[in-house]
Amino acid sequence: MKKLSIIVPCYNEQETIDIYLQEMKQVEANMSLEFEYLFVNDGSKDDTLLRLKAAANQYTNVNYISFSRNFGKEAALIAGLEAVTGDLITVMDVDLQDPPELLPEMYEKIQEGYDIIGTRRYNRVGEPMIRSFFAKKFYQIINRISDTEMVDGARDFRLMTRQVVDAVLELTEVNRFSKGIFSWVGFNTYYISYENRERSAGETTWNFWSLFQYSLEGIINFSEAPLIFSTLVGLGSCIISMLAMIYFFVSSLLKQNQVPGWPSLVCIILFLGGLQLFCLGIVGKYIGKIFTEVKKRPNYIIEESHCKSED
Ligand code: UDP
Ligand code: MG
Numbered sequence: 001m002k003k004l005s006i007i008v009p010c011y012n013e014q015e016t017i018d019i020y021l022q023e024m025k026q027v028e029a030n031m032s033l034e035f036e037y038l039f040v041n042d043g044s045k046d047d048t049l050l051r052l053k054a055a056a057n058q059y060t061n062v063n064y065i066s067f068s069r070n071f072g073k074e075a076a077l078i079a080g081l082e083a084v085t086g087d088l089i090t091v092m093d094v095d096l097q098d099p100p101e102l103l104p105e106m107y108e109k110i111q112e113g114y115d116i117i118g119t120r121r122y123n124r125v126g127e128p129m130i131r132s133f134f135a136k137k138f139y140q141i142i143n144r145i146s147d148t149e150m151v152d153g154a155r156d157f158r159l160m161t162r163q164v165v166d167a168v169l170e171l172t173e174v175n176r177f178s179k180g181i182f183s184w185v186g187f188n189t190y191y192i193s194y195e196n197r198e199r200s201a202g203e204t205t206w207n208f209w210s211l212f213q214y215s216l217e218g219i220i221n222f223s224e225a226p227l228i229f230s231t232l233v234g235l236g237s238c239i240i241s242m243l244a245m246i247y248f249f250v251s252s253l254l255k256q257n258q259v260p261g262w263p264s265l266v267c268i269i270l271f272l273g274g275l276q277l278f279c280l281g282i283v284g285k286y287i288g289k290i291f292t293e294v295k296k297r298p299n300y301i302i303e304e305s306h307c308k309s310e311d
Contacts, residue, residue: 004033004107005086009076010052011042013094015201017051020094021059027100031107033088037062038307040080043070056306068303074176075300077156081165083307090159096200098157102192106159115161115187120153121196131208138215145225148184150218151191158182173221174293180222220285227286230279237275241268 006024010017017039028035039052041064052064065079077091088110092098098119106117124132139152156178160168167185183189206214219226248261 001032001034002088003036003086004031004088004090005036005038005084007077007080007084007089007091008037008039008094009042009073009080009091010039010044010048010094011070011073011076011205012044012046012048013202014044014047014051016094016096016199017048017055019200020096020100021055021062023096023100025059027103031104033107035061036084036086038080038084039064039094040076041066042073042076043067053306060308063305063307065305065307066303068301071300073156074178077178078169078176079300079302081169083305084165087162088159089162089165091156093155093157095202097197098155099194099197102157102194103159105192109190109192110159110161113188114190115164116182116189117159118151118182118189118191119155119157120151120191120193121155122153122193123196124153125196126198127196131211134208134211134215138218142215142218142223145219146180146223148180148222150179150183150222153193154179154191163187174295174297174299175217175221175289176299177218177221180218184222216285220289226282230282233275234279237272241272244268 008020021037024035024037037059039055039062041049041052049064049066052062052066056062056064065083067075067079080091081089088107090103090106092100102119106119109117124135136152139150142150164182164185164187167187168181171181171185244264248264
């Protein structure tokens with residue numbers, strides 16, 4: 001029987017873990033796969049770890065890894081991918097926003113020969129309007145400026161073959177934007193759509209500012225368009241100011257009693273100064289990325305773990 005490894009990142013999820021496992025146990029009973037759960041406790045401040053320990057005692061196929069602090073969901077994902085041994089691997093949120101009942105259908109598609117079965121929400125019911133609006137804009141922009149296609153509404157919930165996971169693990173970059181990475185590796189992908197659902201319990205840890213930063217990560221990690229943009233803007237303003245210089249020079253030759261050009265001078269200085277700062281900011285973003293890459297810090301630090309397959 002094939003083994004399915006399920007990676008579940010958890011950050012302050014004490015209320016949702018038990019609900020999640022109850023649901024999953026029903027799905028598990030109806031599928032001809034050996035299930036293995038790997039919960040990744042991402043430095044939770046509540047009783048998540050205690051719940052995980054209890055679950056690991058209760059079920060033989062529940063394992064966990066616990067980080068020394070909160071490293072973020074991306075780190076939890078990569079820790080999980082590195083640790084699991086299954087033939088098929090899936091990543092799920094613990095809050096049941098990734099519907100477990102899709103798993104049988106996803107497995108069927110894998111058997112048909114697909115390598116990655118992704119899921120996407122076809123609507124965003126229950127989400128603040130402004131958040132949906134900016135999410136949509138983000139996907140429009142990123143798909144225009146990056147070669148890597150990112151599907152609007154695609155979740156991290158996907159079922160993958162071992163081959164795909166091995167490919168993903170070969171990307172050793174520290175700045176991980178997994179929506180991009182999973183699409184970058186390629187393979188035969190099939191998307192299943194479903195209606196958005198709200199959290200089973202607890203609260204989301206994402207606010208508008210963190211989502212904004214997350215989308216910047218996506219753009220900087222998967223596109224060089226901002227660099228090209230800043231070059232073009234710089235070039236454009238150079239040309240414009242050269243034309244202006246010629247114009248002022250000629251007009252001061254032709255007319256006498258030229259009024260000293262304070263306003264235009266100040267305008268030009270401000271404009272160019274602002275432009276330089278803006279372009280420097282863009283370049284700085286990329287240099288910052290290079291800095292974190294060169295430091296080669298680990299993505300996460302494990303404080304304790306419980307993986308039965310290791311014993
Ligand atoms: N999560 C995590 N580390 C974090 C934030 C979130 O492991 O720093 C986990 C969280 O426990 C959940 C999943 O990532 O299982 C998705 O988080 P959430 O539901 O808050 O995000 P949303 O569904 O609102 O995008
Ligand atoms: Mg959620």
